[in-house]
Amino acid sequence: MNALGKALLLGMALVLQGVGWVVLWDGDMARLRKVRDVAEGRVRAGELLWFNLPGVDSGVADRAPLEFFDMVEYDYPTAFARHFDGTTTAGLGAVYREALELGREVYVREGCFHCHTQAVRAGTADVERWGRPTGPGRADVRVAGMPLAGSRRVGPDLGRLAQRYSNDWHAAHLLRPRSLYPDSIMPGYPWLFDEVEDGLEPNRDGLALIVYLQSLGMDDGR
Amino acid sequence: LDLLTTGWEPTPDFHDRRLAGVARGYFRAAGFWLVVGLFAGLTYSFQFIPGWGEALVPPSPVHSVGRLRMTHSTVMLHGFLISIFLGALHAVCSDTRARRGGAGTAWLGFGVLQVSLLAGVLGVLYGEVQASAFGELPMWADAGLVAGWAIAMGALIASPKREEDPWIGGVFPWLAVAAVAGLALQAGNAVLAFLPLPQDQAGGWAAVIQSGYLHAWMLPLGVAATLYFLRFRLPLPGWSRWWLGLLALVVAATASLTGGELYQVEWPPEALIEPIRVAGTVYFGALGALAAGLGLALRRGVAEKGDARPWNARAMIWFVAGWVAVLCYAFQRVHLLHDEAYLETVRFTDWIAGHHHLLLLSGMGAWAFGVTDELWPELRRCEAWRLPFFADVHVILTLGGAWIMVGTLFTAGWLQSTMAREMVPWSAITEASAGFWLVRVIAGSVVVGAQVLWLINLVATRDRSLPKLREPVELEAEEPEILEGFSEGMPR
Numbered sequence: 001m002n003a004l005g006k007a008l009l010l011g012m013a014l015v016l017q018g019v020g021w022v023v024l025w026d027g028d029m030a031r032l033r034k035v036r037d038v039a040e041g042r043v044r045a046g047e048l049l050w051f052n053l054p055g056v057d058s059g060v061a062d063r064a065p066l067e068f069f070d071m072v073e074y075d076y077p078t079a080f081a082r083h084f085d086g087t088t089t090a091g092l093g094a095v096y097r098e099a100l101e102l103g104r105e106v107y108v109r110e111g112c113f114h115c116h117t118q119a120v121r122a123g124t125a126d127v128e129r130w131g132r133p134t135g136p137g138r139a140d141v142r143v144a145g146m147p148l149a150g151s152r153r154v155g156p157d158l159g160r161l162a163q164r165y166s167n168d169w170h171a172a173h174l175l176r177p178r179s180l181y182p183d184s185i186m187p188g189y190p191w192l193f194d195e196v197e198d199g200l201e202p203n204r205d206g207l208a209l210i211v212y213l214q215s216l217g218m219d220d221g222r
Numbered sequence: 223l224d225l226l227t228t229g230w231e232p233t234p235d236f237h238d239r240r241l242a243g244v245a246r247g248y249f250r251a252a253g254f255w256l257v258v259g260l261f262a263g264l265t266y267s268f269q270f271i272p273g274w275g276e277a278l279v280p281p282s283p284v285h286s287v288g289r290l291r292m293t294h295s296t297v298m299l300h301g302f303l304i305s306i307f308l309g310a311l312h313a314v315c316s317d318t319r320a321r322r323g324g325a326g327t328a329w330l331g332f333g334v335l336q337v338s339l340l341a342g343v344l345g346v347l348y349g350e351v352q353a354s355a356f357g358e359l360p361m362w363a364d365a366g367l368v369a370g371w372a373i374a375m376g377a378l379i380a381s382p383k384r385e386e387d388p389w390i391g392g393v394f395p396w397l398a399v400a401a402v403a404g405l406a407l408q409a410g411n412a413v414l415a416f417l418p419l420p421q422d423q424a425g426g427w428a429a430v431i432q433s434g435y436l437h438a439w440m441l442p443l444g445v446a447a448t449l450y451f452l453r454f455r456l457p458l459p460g461w462s463r464w465w466l467g468l469l470a471l472v473v474a475a476t477a478s479l480t481g482g483e484l485y486q487v488e489w490p491p492e493a494l495i496e497p498i499r500v501a502g503t504v505y506f507g508a509l510g511a512l513a514a515g516l517g518l519a520l521r522r523g524v525a526e527k528g529d530a531r532p533w534n535a536r537a538m539i540w541f542v543a544g545w546v547a548v549l550c551y552a553f554q555r556v557h558l559l560h561d562e563a564y565l566e567t568v569r570f571t572d573w574i575a576g577h578h579h580l581l582l583l584s585g586m587g588a589w590a591f592g593v594t595d596e597l598w599p600e601l602r603r604c605e606a607w608r609l610p611f612f613a614d615v616h617v618i619l620t621l622g623g624a625w626i627m628v629g630t631l632f633t634a635g636w637l638q639s640t641m642a643r644e645m646v647p648w649s650a651i652t653e654a655s656a657g658f659w660l661v662r663v664i665a666g667s668v669v670v671g672a673q674v675l676w677l678i679n680l681v682a683t684r685d686r687s688l689p690k691l692r693e694p695v696e697l698e699a700e701e702p703e704i705l706e707g708f709s710e711g712m713p714r
Contacts, residue, residue: 110283110286111286111287111291112288114292117570121570123562126569152571155648181649183652185652187269189283191282
């Protein structure tokens with residue numbers, strides 16, 4: 001085969017891949033319609049961008065749940081002051097966002113998504129157990145990054161975990177799951193805790209993870 | 223398209239030693255990563271057995287469940303399977319001298335791949351923040367793997383001497399698909415991590431990439447390596463090249479359409495569901511046809527050339543077992559596309575893990591071992607494995623353990639799904655799963671044990687007459703020369 005033939009073959013493979021991906025791509029026919037709208041001059045081309053500009057959703061992230069204020073003011077005030085700067089009233093929004101983003105990183109780093117989903121599937125028994133299907137808003141919409149829907153449940157779905165348990169419950173569960181569920185097979189994460197004078201308290205990573213868990217599903221129609 | 227139709231001629235029996243060295247390097251790397259990956263997988267699964275976790279694996283962030291799980295899958299995919307397949311491709315190029323140029327680029331690709339993977343695995347174990355898409359590797363490791371992949375594949379397919387080995391034409395489409403898909407998927411993974419996409423859009427892309435890893439990258443690469451290898455060793459009839467090449471294009475198109483469908487949070491629009499199902503059926507049907515057709519082609523090749531290996535040869539057992547696994551995989555994937563009840567059984571259960579082990583361990587893993595079984599003794603200039611008994615036991619234990627593991631995971635998945643639908647408390651589901659996880663760990667231990675035998679054989683199999691340079695060399699005794707000005711006996 002000459003160079004032209006090789007290029008054609010490669011080109012065909014590439015085009016077929018590209019077409020396949022575009023067609024499959026989350027089935028968003030609305031976006032294809034938008035292409036038509038742009039072509040016909042009804043919509044500005046800039047709206048075809050596939051991402052939101054940074055900062056657009058900052059308002060969502062700054063609407064912190066009550067559990068966050070509990071953590072800062074009552075549950076772990078000294079730990080929060082030690083691990084996060086600016087825990088004043090004016091700076092709490094920034095701290096919440098910082099803790100959320102770090103918490104998501106810890107969730108990814110420890111591979112939580114290998115055993116827990118954040119997705120309730122429509123048309124399945126999921127709905128009976130976990131409630132209505134997860135919408136396009138997703139469970140962790142407050143933090144930027146790829147969705148952590150997961151593909152397997154060794155443990156239960158976490159898509160609507162927010163505000164179901166207290167901060168202390170999460171801390172105890174992360175430290176020693178079997179202290180709450182004797183038959184649990186979830187491992188403990190003692191490295192998310194520091195020793196202090198009167199016992200253990202969550203360290204920076206631990207606090208952040210609890211903040212993240214308390215945010216899951218907050219914006220999912222609740 | 224003469225590339226696909228050129229007749230095959232036996233190639234002269236000589237080796238490009240430099241490329242053979244690269245192939246040996248890949249096989250050794252695969253052996254190393256196999257140990258790391260299996261150890262990580264076993265340590266991970268130990269922690270699902272009540273009471274075993276703390277006893278055998280003290281709590282530590284370095285070997286926590288999540289990080290070991292990521293290490294296992296990453297290492298088995300990038301470290302073991304890809305290393306074997308790239309090693310096989312280099313070995314065949316070495317045999318046929320089908321590649322121009324020196325081994326420098328090949329070694330460079332090898333080095334970049336291995337260093338990136340090692341750094342990436344250490345990064346995962348020590349809690350480096352991973353790529354956002356799947357959390358498997360740090361971003362900088364992904365970048366290194368993309369670079370290494372580009373160099374290695376570029377060196378392999380850029381300048382083949384087709385006049386000396388025209389059969390590379392039959393493999394070229396597969397290699398091209400694998401190379402392009404590998405680059406596109408890794409690059410796409412990196413781009414997605416940085417683009418602040420809305421989550422629902424990102425989900426669709428992530429699903430496509432996740433499935434694309436297996437269907438558009440790993441599978442074509444495995445098929446390329448295996449077919450190229452088989453073609454070289456077991457002469458296939460000329461007609462087989464045509465449909466094998468065309469199948470590559472079918473795979474490229476339909477894997478894209480079907481890939482990731484299952485893992486999407488939302489179904490595609492109603493109008494697209496049926497075309498996607500049809501495309502998926504074509505793809506998996508083609509995969510099944512490939513598995514069955516390869517058998518026919520081999521039979522035809524035996525009849526035409528008369529020099530094929532017997533069906534009960536060890537390598538043939540590996541290859542056939544691998545294709546049977548792929549056939550089973552294709553069969554169940556078609557069910558997934560068309561049967562909602564089946565889909566619900568599979569979702570979020572151990573079935574998913576069984577499904578991955580069916581394709582990657584029982585299917586592509588068997589191909590990888592088959593390739594090694596044929597190639598390694600030759601690369602070490604031996605006629606056969608040094609410990610043939612170990613090689614035989616390796617087949618039995620690996621395939622037996624793998625299929626028990628897959629069967630256990632499928633059964634556990636069915637049980638978990640049934641219990642979940644009946645609203646059984648979650649603790650009861652995990653309690654009921656414990657027995658299956660125990661069997662799985664035992665089956666995994668058997669597989670690990672088999673690999674220990676394989677590794678021993680890998681090290682032991684070498685031509686002991688090779689290091690001739692080490693034999694004592696008799697030199698003529700010379701009278702010690704006394705330099706002027708030095709006294710006799712003074713060290714010189």
